[in-house]
Amino acid sequence: MLTVMANRKIMAFGLQALSSEERKKILLDIADALEANENLITAENETDVAAAQEAGYEKSLISRLALKSGKILSLAKSIRVLANMEDPIGCVLKETQLADGLVLEKTSSPLGVLLIVFESRPDALVQIASLAIRSGNGLLLKGGKEAKRSNAILHKVITEAIPDTVGGKVIGLVTSRDEIPGLLKLDDVIDLVIPRGSNKLVSQIKSSTKIPVLGHADGICHVYVDKSANLEMAKRIVLDAKVDYPAACNAMETLLVHKDLVQNGALNELIVDLRIQGVSLYGGPRASALLNIPQARSFHHEYNSMECTVEIVDDVAAAVDHIHQHGRHVILPWQRRLSTYLQGHELPFIFPLCSAHTDCIVTEDRETAEVFLHQVDSAAVFHNASTRFCDGARFGLGAEVGISTSRIHARGPVGVEGLLTTRWILKGSGQVVDGDKGVIYTHRDISVDSLKKMYQKNPKMQKEKEMAEAAAD
């Protein structure tokens, strides 16, 4: 209990109070320590793998559990990339002159304490711990019991590389499953929970905590092929969206096709490649009759495999409707709750019916594309590009914390900024409010946004910018 009740100053500000260079050095030391301890880590991991095989775990779990040859080196490499990235803490996001000599800065700062619950993959521990150090957050890690030894040795190597002045205890490892329900109740202590694992894990955590959860329980991604689509492009996108990695959350689960593509044979062309690749097709009411394929169990089903649903829709508006109505696994529970509470009341309501993960339109018609991009209320909405692009690395976010279908804090693929909050820093010279007679407010935006506006108003500067951009290439 003494450790638990450790001084807040040491714990909370151990990492936060360090300079960017010091945090960088810790990360580089961890990378070195991982490489130096490669044999030890591999040995512990092999023991875990052997135990899992003996216990008869699924092949896919064992595959995720095993640290493949070269994995430690590639983890060390990615930590060095993180070490060398721009410091995400203390960035001035907005700068406003409130009054003469009174300047307000909105700056980025660590979120506080993160709880990460992950399954199988011991490499997740390393990735997340290094992200937490880079972003100055305290961290509690809860791994799967099948990776117990791997996690223990990785945790030991990492925390031993953290200098005593900071204290390795900024990163804690929770080993018993029994502690999770208790930890999930600590909404005053833990600022964010990030589950990394199955939909089931995410759903369970979401339903049992008041702490904000960064993640997605499901991903019912749609591709809508419009009548004006370039058919070759559509075939390429549909195929990639389904077969590039069918188990991914950003894989296509439902293909929506404009009704005009039925007559001219385009629909058949669209699905022939899917069939060749071995994708099993299920139809909505219209498509199943037309294509003579089995009816889909539900439009709310996430296959996560070489299967998908096909349906015919009348136009882009019908496609948008379908996406908003059928993106979600299960809609009944909360509909039931809603009707119980609002029975008899004249209350309006908006139904968040969709998983609202990633949805795509394939069309050559710019106006139709705009309708789709404007109206589909998902975390990611694409025009003429595969849903598989919805990913932190592909989005260029650096390290990916996860993909969020939550609407607050962070949405879609989340990089390190999902682990940050903001602080307002006001620098004055003795100003007081005094019933708002104390200063003359100017509210002048002196941050980078103001540059943009200046450019828009000043064609000469616009040209300068283009020249500089060209020179930068």
Add this chain to the structure above:
Amino acid sequence: MLTVMANRKIMAFGLQALSSEERKKILLDIADALEANENLITAENETDVAAAQEAGYEKSLISRLALKSGKILSLAKSIRVLANMEDPIGCVLKETQLADGLVLEKTSSPLGVLLIVFESRPDALVQIASLAIRSGNGLLLKGGKEAKRSNAILHKVITEAIPDTVGGKVIGLVTSRDEIPGLLKLDDVIDLVIPRGSNKLVSQIKSSTKIPVLGHADGICHVYVDKSANLEMAKRIVLDAKVDYPAACNAMETLLVHKDLVQNGALNELIVDLRIQGVSLYGGPRASALLNIPQARSFHHEYNSMECTVEIVDDVAAAVDHIHQHGRHVILPWQRRLSTYLQGHELPFIFPLCSAHTDCIVTEDRETAEVFLHQVDSAAVFHNASTRFCDGARFGLGAEVGISTSRIHARGPVGVEGLLTTRWILKGSGQVVDGDKGVIYTHRDISVDSLKKMYQKNPKMQKEKEMAEAAAD
């Protein structure tokens, strides 16, 4: 129930699908309608006020309830300001070229459905409804029963000004208190709860819902006067922070004074003005003995009145420690929970002990100021400026949604951006992922941030910018 189960398309996208100009027109129509119905609104409000007086409600409540002369006109005026502000929806916050012909935009979009619970003040209904319209959000309003008639007429006037094509039901008014517990359970339906009222209301709501709550239950704001402070400035700031509006959440509750200011008489000078203004002083262990004032009941106490706590600290580090340890009303409940769950485990922990609202240092020493600004982990941290500046209007945010002490989504004074989320829009030309061999990633930042970097690297452009800024003044 038919209304409740209304088509999602109509409800959710009624406002969202409108153009900025259309939303603007609705707001202007509402402003006109409020003015046109001023007499009717005033009459209903007077009935509420009379009933509240008869029922023996507190004077302060009745004062908040009454729509003073000219209030309707000033509300209409502020709606017109909101109508004319830049559209907050659809702003491109970040723009990245992922690959040739593949451009990613991070854009702002409505959060979804808001539940606002407010007490007494019927003007809050008008402000919040107009903010919701401007930001394209569905809205459920729950007002106090003492303002029943005022809220009903305001709601009627506002929703009747919304065209049938959108549907006035995007703004719902909940009249019965019994419905609140039910609504607070609908975490799948409601995206954000904003309580506007007493600390008690906020605390109750926070403890009884999984829906994110935007607000602050308490505000224990500190002013720390360093040994190197300009004494005249310190006196001005301390006085303003306490007496400008003692009931505000950003008023000073605790004055921390460097020990060196005891000997030279500066401490006495600091408190003499407070005493003259009628502020009752309570001391921490050191100050109460020294100044011969009653001991403060607790450092965690928010007076919200002409009272404050004074304590002596050794230096800036001790001031930071004090702020982190004593910012919060009640620390025991979660400490107890924490120790129950973690008993016997070697878990590190960070204690969020502070309300972390607004804290200020007064010092002429730049280095000391930097230590304070860097280390105090509050929503707002000030140097040489009154804590009373922590406010949406004073920060230049336009309309204020509230002040948040939450660490996720929005922190400190929150403007309309607190009612927004983001969507990722990807515009391609047929790109596929294909095991990441499909495109050559460029990840080139083509948003305004890149301008800043160009500037930093290019002194000539920096000069251009300064000239343009000077010209803009």
